[in-house]
Amino acid sequence: MISGFVSLDSIPLEPHYQAARQNGTIQAAEWDEGMLLLGLQAAAWRVPFLPTRAGLGSDVMKNMADLRTVTSPYATVLPGQNDGGEFEELLAVPALELDAALVHQNAADISGNSVWLGEDPFMDDLFVRAAQRSYVSTERILPTTELAGLGDIAHLKISRMDVTGVIEAPHGAHFTECLPDYSRDEAFQKRYAATAKSDEAWDEFRAExxxxxEAGYQAKVKELQV
Structure with a gap:
């Protein structure tokens, strides 16, 4: 599992991931978030790697022995230098080629063109383009003309050309947020996080x-919110 970080935002470290990491039940590569972005971008561009300074001089290089560096073929000339500059050693972030990606959006049309109205796009467009097959779940499916009027071009980051399938799934991002449609369900998130304490707690949560x-899940969530 490769990640920039695994968090529930208001709960800094995802407790199930923390337990799996500490118990050694998963193989994990913990990258810098900038490295993760470049790995997805490299896969989206169909190139084997992208160079960066991110990660250099950090424990990322120490703990991830499979990462490699490359020497830039172009000299970097810093302000005040008169010697022609130097050929930097940069980290070569490998392409993160995904088998499949699933992202949730505020709205989409039946072809897969999608609109995200929140402030942070969460790299969703990169996940979609880095994957061999990409699927969009959405709060609502709209006619293309209506979809185009929801926001400016900055909100239309996912194109039908990169999407394999679309499904309408209202409240499909619960218990996380899908702004401005709904915010994070903090009470339910705490309930989920508490299940990491024991196998019995998780089994009970999973059964319930x-x-x-999906309809049963959403009905139970509404009951808790009353």
């Missing part, structure tokens, strides 16, 4: 909320 269909 996950081993049922």
């Amino acid at each position: 909320f996950l081993d049922i269909d």
Whole structure:
């Protein structure tokens, strides 16, 4: 598992990931977030790697022995230098080629053109373009003309050319946020996080909320919010 960080935002470290990492039940590569972005970008551009200074001089290089560096073919001339500059050693971030990606958007049309209205796009467009197959779940499916009127071009980051399939899934990002449609369900998130304490707690949570269909899950969530 490769990540920039694994967090629930208001809960800094995802507790199930923390337990799996500490118990050694998963293989994890913990990159810098900038490295993760470049790995996805490299895959989206179909190039084997992209160079960066991110990660150099940090424990990322020490802990991830499979990472490599490359020497820039172009000299970097810093202000005040008169010697022609130097050929920097840069970290070569390998392309993160994904088998599949699933992202959730505020709205989409039936072809996969998608609109995200929140302030942070969360690299969703890069995940979609880095994957062999990409799927969009959305709060609502709209006619293309109506979709185009929801926001400016900055909100239309995902194109139908990169999307394999679309499904309408209202409230599909719960318990996380899908602004401005809804914010994070902090109470439910705390309930989920508490299940990392024991296998019994997780089994109970899974039986109540996950081993049922989507309609049943959403109905239970509404009951808790009353």
